[in-house]
Structures are given as C-alpha cells and as structure tokens.
Amino acid sequence: MATPYLQLRVDEVPSTQDRALAELGDLPVAVIAQRQSAGRGRGGAGWMNAPRALAVSVAFHSGDDPRPFSLMAGVAARRCLEGVTLKWPNDVMVGELKVGGILVERTVDVVVGMGLNLWWPDPPEGVGAVYDEDPGPGMHRRIGGLWVAELMAMLDADGWPAGEYRNSCATLGRDISWEPEGSGRAVDIAAGGELVVEVDGRRETITSGSIRHIRG
Numbered sequence: 001m002a003t004p005y006l007q008l009r010v011d012e013v014p015s016t017q018d019r020a021l022a023e024l025g026d027l028p029v030a031v032i033a034q035r036q037s038a039g040r041g042r043g044g045a046g047w048m049n050a051p052r053a054l055a056v057s058v059a060f061h062s063g064d065d066p067r068p069f070s071l072m073a074g075v076a077a078r079r080c081l082e083g084v085t086l087k088w089p090n091d092v093m094v095g096e097l098k099v100g101g102i103l104v105e106r107t108v109d110v111v112v113g114m115g116l117n118l119w120w121p122d123p124p125e126g127v128g129a130v131y132d133e134d135p136g137p138g139m140h141r142r143i144g145g146l147w148v149a150e151l152m153a154m155l156d157a158d159g160w161p162a163g164e165y166r167n168s169c170a171t172l173g174r175d176i177s178w179e180p181e182g183s184g185r186a187v188d189i190a191a192g193g194e195l196v197v198e199v200d201g202r203r204e205t206i207t208s209g210s211i212r213h214i215r216g
Helices: 016-023 069-080 139-156 162-168
Strands: 006-009 029-033 052-060 085-087 091-094 097-106 110-119 175-178 182-189 195-199 202-206 211-213
Touching: 006 016, 006 139, 016 029, 016 052, 016 097, 016 110, 029 139, 052 139, 069 085, 069 097, 069 110, 069 139, 069 162, 085 162, 110 139, 162 182, 182 202
Parallel strands: 006 029
Antiparallel strands: 029 052, 052 110, 085 091, 091 097, 097 110, 175 182, 175 211, 182 195, 195 202
16 A cells, blocks of 8 residues: 655745655655755755756655665656656766756655756756756646655665666766776666676775766
8 A cells, every 4th residue: 555645835945855854744745846945965065946947855754774765766757757867876867967866865764855957948067957948837746746656656665676777877887987086887786776886807886975977
C-alpha cells in the first residue's frame, strides 16, 4: 500500500527544503514552488531563479535507510522529463548543460529536493533549461507532482533502480576529474550508489563530492 503524504503548492517560498522539514509530522511532506527567495544548492551554493523554474522538496522520516536518495531523485527526474540525462551524483543535464540539481539534507530526518530550470532564454554559461520555449506558468506544478509521485513510489519499494540510473547516467564512460587532484574514467555505479572509476588499471570508488566531465 502506497504511503500517503501531504503536498503543498505555493508560488514562492524562502526554501522548499526548510518548508518541507518544518511541516513534517507523521506523514511525508512535499512542497512544490516556482520560485525560492532563499534557496540553496549543494554545499551552500547560492540560488538563481530561472524565469520559469521548479523547486520541489520531500521531507520524510528515513530511519536507517541506506539507499542513495540523490540518485533515486535523479531517476525520478529522468522518468518525468524527456531528453535529460544524469551526471553523478546530483545534476540533471541536457547535453553538456546543467538544467537542474538535487540536494539531500540528512539529520534525524531527510529532505530530498530538486531545482529545475524549465525555461531560461539567457542563462549563465554552462547552464541550460529543459524547454526551448516558455512552457507556461503551470508546468512547475505538473512536473513537481510527477516527480514527487515517482520518488515516493521508489521510497515505498525495496532497493533502488540502480540499472535504470546506470542507463541514464551521462558520467559513465567519460574521463572525469575530482577533488583533490583525482582523474580517471567512470566505469560503473556500485550497488550502494558509489561511482566506480578506473585509475591506472585499477578500480576505485568515489562515495560523494563534485566531479567534472573532461571533454575530449
């Protein structure tokens, strides 16, 4: 039986992450907005709102669930959107351009969030959007609702769709670099969500952090 959850839809909120956690009670809480006034990215990075954007977060009690929530959120995004791929561990891409990011914050409870550029006619360098033309003011609600439903279905199921993530992951098969001063070729996603890289003929795993695709 699917877990019931509370869904809140607002035009603007300081942070969907904070609002979802503040509203969390016995049921999981999803917050869907088109703008954030005090949103944050991974590592506390600043937040920029595209002209058409989606910010969505789900807060829930996780217990000791060890699954890779950021990768599961990426699979949920891939199911909802045509033409996107996933850059390990938490970016949503169209080609070589980042169109969205995933943020997981975990203390006693967990908040899984996604920010998505739906349309941005003049974006910063390296940034893109899902749509070439303005999809209209209601698209954030539609995609946000679909994403929440897909993520909740995965949370209710056993395991996580590792094979589906591998098939959608643009990082695999690429030469990459990572901090501090690491480089190699991404070759697989481990069962726990770690990135498997090949370095000088041996295999290592990266458990977290930022990576960079090296363009050939």
